[in-house]
Amino acid sequence: SEIMYNPGDGKPEFIEVQNLTVTPLDLANWRFTDGVSYEFPSFSSRTPQASFLGAFERILVTSATPSALRAAYSIPGSVRIFGPWDGLLENDGERITLKDKNGITLTTVSYNDRGKFSIAADGAGHSLVLKATNRVIDDWRQWRASANPDGSPGSEDPEVGALASSLSLSEVAFLENSGETSWVEIHNSGTSSRSLGNVFLASARDFSDKVAVGGSITAGSYRSREVSFTIPTGQDRLPVFLIDSSDRILDSA
Numbered sequence: 001s002e003i004m005y006n007p008g009d010g011k012p013e014f015i016e017v018q019n020l021t022v023t024p025l026d027l028a029n030w031r032f033t034d035g036v037s038y039e040f041p042s043f044s045s046r047t048p049q050a051s052f053l054g055a056f057e058r059i060l061v062t063s064a065t066p067s068a069l070r071a072a073y074s075i076p077g078s079v080r081i082f083g084p085w086d087g088l089l090e091n092d093g094e095r096i097t098l099k100d101k102n103g104i105t106l107t108t109v110s111y112n113d114r115g116k117f118s119i120a121a122d123g124a125g126h127s128l129v130l131k132a133t134n135r136v137i138d139d140w141r142q143w144r145a146s147a148n149p150d151g152s153p154g155s156e157d158p159e160v161g162a163l164a165s166s167l168s169l170s171e172v173a174f175l176e177n178s179g180e181t182s183w184v185e186i187h188n189s190g191t192s193s194r195s196l197g198n199v200f201l202a203s204a205r206d207f208s209d210k211v212a213v214g215g216s217i218t219a220g221s222y223r224s225r226e227v228s229f230t231i232p233t234g235q236d237r238l239p240v241f242l243i244d245s246s247d248r249i250l251d252s253a
Contacts, residue, residue, distance in 0.1 A: 002130065002153065002157070003109075003128045004127040005089035005111065005121065005127075005128070007127075008123060008124060011150070012069045014062040015032075015060070015061050015096065016060055017053070017060075019058075020056070021055065023055065024054050024055060025053040027051060027052065027053045028040060030101065032061065032085065032096065033098075034094070034097035034108070036061075036086065036087045038082070038085035058079065058155065059079070059080045060080070063085055064083060066082065075154050076154065079154030092113050093111050093117075094110070095109070107137060109143075111140075115140065118143075118144060119239050120145035120146075120241070120249040122239075123205040124239075125150065125205075126149060127151030148248055149247060162194075164249075164251065167189075167194060168187050168189065168242070168250075168251045169240060169251045171224075172184050172185070172240055179230055179231035180229070180230045181203075181229045184224065184227055184240060186213065186225070187221075188220065193216055193217065193218045193219055198245040199212075199242065199243070200245075202243055203229035203239060207243060207247055240252065
């Protein structure tokens with residue numbers, strides 16, 4: 001239900017698993033077989049409830065120790081954390097598969113940092129979160145970037161705010177025969193005007209090159225901002241982020 005595959009600031013990776021039913025599930029010896037390697041603990045008669053995933057419960061599996069993940073993301077003590085797993089999630093994408101103790105696939109999803117998946121989750125601080133729990137999850141259309149930096153490990157991700165739901169990047173223009181941008185266009189698909197006084201454009205994943213947009217944009221209209229971002233040496237693409245004053249990504253391209 002949530003994947004943090006390329007966190008910012010050196011924080012641990014994590015995968016959130018949610019029981020989408022009212023029936024407790026026996027998770028003893030479940031294992032991740034693709035993406036990373038991890039096997040859940042065996043059943044123990046001393047702590048029988050520890051082997052069950054409760055109704056609608058969310059648990060976390062991480063690349064770090066449970067205590068390190070809890071501290072890094074301020075996760076409440078009520079959320080169970082497992083790990084560390086072996087390996088690392090690939091930053092350019094791969095398949096993640098979870099199987100039960102009999103080798104039956106419980107869930108699987110393939111993500112990537114290109115195409116239709118949001119690049120806000122690729123080193124810019126956000127995670128990928130599941131949008132619709134009643135549909136097949138192995139589909140990019142069922143995933144979006146988390147509403148806030150660091151995601152929402154162990155809890156339901158909030159709906160995106162008013163700015164993120166109405167503002168989007170609609171066009172990026174480059175100088176002729178150059179890897180340098182000329183201007184970036186923003187679209188307001190909402191029904192009311194939006195102030196752009198606390199809205200910024202950036203290309204670096206740490207937003208160190210952010211520039212203020214300024215002004216405002218009326219409902220249904222477009223606004224362009226001259227800005228000079230350059231494709232980094234050795235790379236073949238240029239990410240562009242639309243962010244607010246809290247470095248929350250509103251849209252990316």
